[in-house]
Amino acid sequence: MWSTEFTVALVLVLVTGTAVGVTRARLRRVPHPQGLSGRGLELMETAFLAGGPTRVAVTALVRMQQEGRVIVARSGLVTVTDPAPRDAVEAALIDAAGPGRQQDADVLRRQVARSAAVQEIGDRLADRGLMRRPDRHRAVVRARRVMGLALLATVVLGVFAMVDWTDRTFNGRYTGPPPVFPFAVLLVAGVVSMVATRPDRGRVTPAGRRQLSMMKEGGAWRPYDVVAPVAALTVLGALALEGTDELDEEMRAALTARQLASSSSSSASSSSSCSTATWCGSGSDSGSSSSCGSSSCGSSSSSCGSSSGCGSSGSSCGSSGSSCSSGSSCGSSCGGGGCGSS
Incomplete structure (x- = not known):
């Protein structure tokens, strides 16, 4: 007994x-499997899958800069010259620039990455089975x-x-x-x-990794949903898939100037702060609107690099047990790829 x-x-x-x-x-x-789409993901979906919310924000900014609708100074100051958005992500970027149409690139990147428009991209990818909520x-x-x-x-x-x-x-x-x-x-x-029953450390599913692999095969990937010269499409495609290393030196310096200054000034008070956003998810199967609000990062999908984000096939930071809360912060050793790899 x-x-x-x-x-x-x-x-x-x-x-x-x-x-x-x-x-x-x-x-x-x-919940709603749709299978793989070969090399046919949209630009912002590709950026989110490969690098998370922050890379989406950077991609949108570079696209507008290439089209002459924003000016990015080497100091990191972004000036919006065309306040008419072409999609929801651009609308979030223009709103983040404020009434003066000017904002630091680092601040702009964080605010856009946390916006509902960007967060919903992750929800849509999750509905297709490419990412885990x-x-x-x-x-x-x-x-x-x-x-x-x-x-x-x-x-x-x-x-x-x-x-x-x-x-x-x-x-x-x-x-x-x-x-x-x-x-x-x-x-x-x-x-x-x-x-x-140990969960995978990354947010990208095996199907998502296969999707990224297919998109990297067969030469330079170019987004089909963007109308631009071939050279510009090649740059945007490489940025979405690989990160800011594909940009010219002047643009990389402009995107990272304020972020590096902010990191160095705050390193004395905190060695684990993070200046980018993470994918919080909507918390529902429907892919409804969501926003990270004032959170920084802290889950396994958190990010630290200028082109990194959540759900990428790159490096990861933070413990897999923490949540996306307003007071969380990200651990060190974050790479340029993103967070949420496996």
């Missing part, structure tokens, strides 16, 4: 293990933490059961073999379950 301690431990492990399994299945479920990823992480506590409780209950068995044995009330084996089996099963 099972002891009370083992019964409690068994219930805890089963309940928490079931919760982990359910949340992980929900994370991997694609961050709210579901956080749900899996929370469930695994609770299961970890259940396994810790199993160890404690096992110790109590062993002490009780020892006491009964030395007092002449022999009650059978020691309860080490059943607790050990339960603990091993729980650990195996934790390992087996």
Whole structure:
């Protein structure tokens, strides 16, 4: 007959293990699968998939600069000369520039990356099965933490059961073999379950990685939804897929001037601050409007580079357990690719 301690431990492990399994299945479920589109993703979708929200903001800014609708000074000051947006992302950029139509590139990049227009791009990619929703990823992480506590409780209950068995044995009330084996089996099963249900570190799904791979094959990728000279399309395509390394030196300097100055001035007070946005997700299957608000980053999709973002196939920063909250910050060691790789 099972002891009370083992019964409690068994219930805890089963309940928490079931919760982990359910949340992980929900994370991997694609509500509206549409398959891959070869090399035919739109420009902003490509930028989000490869580099996250921040790269979308940079791509929109460079596109407007190439078309002569914004002026980007080497100091990092952006001046909007054409206040008529052509899409929702450009509208967010123009709004972020303010009534004076001028804003620092770093501030502009962060505000656009957090806008609902950019966040919705990630939701649409998630609906197509190319990215995993961050709210579901956080749900899996929370469930695994609770299961970890259940396994810790199993160890404690096992110790109590062993002490009780020892006491009964030395007092002449022999009650059978020691309860080490059943607790050990339960603990091993729980650990195996934790390992087996570990969520992928990245936000890009295997289908998303295949999509990016196809787009990088067969020569320079050019967006089909943008009307511009071939040279300009090549630059925008390379920027969306690879990041700001594909830009000329003057433009890179303008995009990073204020960001580098801000990072160096704040390094003394905080070594883990992050100046870009992350994909918070809408938290629904419908891909409804969402915004990061005043958050910085902190989930596994957070970003630190000028061209980085969430859900890219590049590097990642922050722990996979943190959430996209207004007070979170991003850990060090973020690369230029983005966050949320696997």
